[in-house]
Amino acid sequence: MIENKNILIIGGSSGIGLALAEILSPKNNIYVASRSNEKVQHLNIRHINFDATQEELDTSELPDHLDGFVYCPGSINLRPFKGLKLDAFQTDFEINVLGAVRSLKSVLGHLSASGDAAVVFYSTVAVQTGMPFHSSVASSKGAIEGLTRSLAAEFAPKIRVNAIAPSLVNTPLSSKFLNNEAKIDKANERHPLGRIGNALEIAKATAFLLGDESSWMTGRVLQLDGGIGNLKT
Numbered sequence: 001m002i003e004n005k006n007i008l009i010i011g012g013s014s015g016i017g018l019a020l021a022e023i024l025s026p027k028n029n030i031y032v033a034s035r036s037n038e039k040v041q042h043l044n045i046r047h048i049n050f051d052a053t054q055e056e057l058d059t060s061e062l063p064d065h066l067d068g069f070v071y072c073p074g075s076i077n078l079r080p081f082k083g084l085k086l087d088a089f090q091t092d093f094e095i096n097v098l099g100a101v102r103s104l105k106s107v108l109g110h111l112s113a114s115g116d117a118a119v120v121f122y123s124t125v126a127v128q129t130g131m132p133f134h135s136s137v138a139s140s141k142g143a144i145e146g147l148t149r150s151l152a153a154e155f156a157p158k159i160r161v162n163a164i165a166p167s168l169v170n171t172p173l174s175s176k177f178l179n180n181e182a183k184i185d186k187a188n189e190r191h192p193l194g195r196i197g198n199a200l201e202i203a204k205a206t207a208f209l210l211g212d213e214s215s216w217m218t219g220r221v222l223q224l225d226g227g228i229g230n231l232k233t
Helices: 015-024 086-114 135-155 172-177 181-189 199-210
Strands: 006-010 029-034 045-049 068-071 117-122 159-166 221-224
Touching (some): 006 015, 068 199
Parallel strands (some): 029 045, 117 159
16 A cells, blocks of 8 residues: 555546545545545545646645656547537547646656656546547547657656556446446446446556556556456457
């Protein structure tokens, strides 16, 4: 388990980010930058008001060095390509990629000061495995995978950069696809392991990538998808 680390979570007030803050905050110094602090008020964290798509991060409340950076904001925009307007692609790219770039740039000096820092991004199984109606989100998350590998090469050996590519996870972001039992059952059946993922599973994998246990790992995209990306049953 990670201990005594300074970790910044962008968008850590719900879903995977909240689960990560909950498991790390008892033994680490956690900074959550998000639009709302309603769900993190019970945690021992420092909250920073921030919207990754609209503004620069105020770093005045951060310590001199950061040992970890996690970018959680994302989108799930599943529609046929012919029904997607150009601004849908632009919006997804802004949330998934430019927000990550903007946030990371603002704290790169803090991560460099650590000398042994880790960055974690989130992709999607739909980048590796072509899926219908995923053209917009897969395009932007594909950019995240390219960014992960490029930055890992550029920042080595002082900063490790990895990503996680999950399938459907039961979070507020995916709630519109899981808002009744029939949808949940159908989503479960699509996965070889018989169920969709949960936020805590992804959070624990993130903690692994932030910690010393993964200290010889960089530039990797961890497939955490219930088997749907590689198996057919």
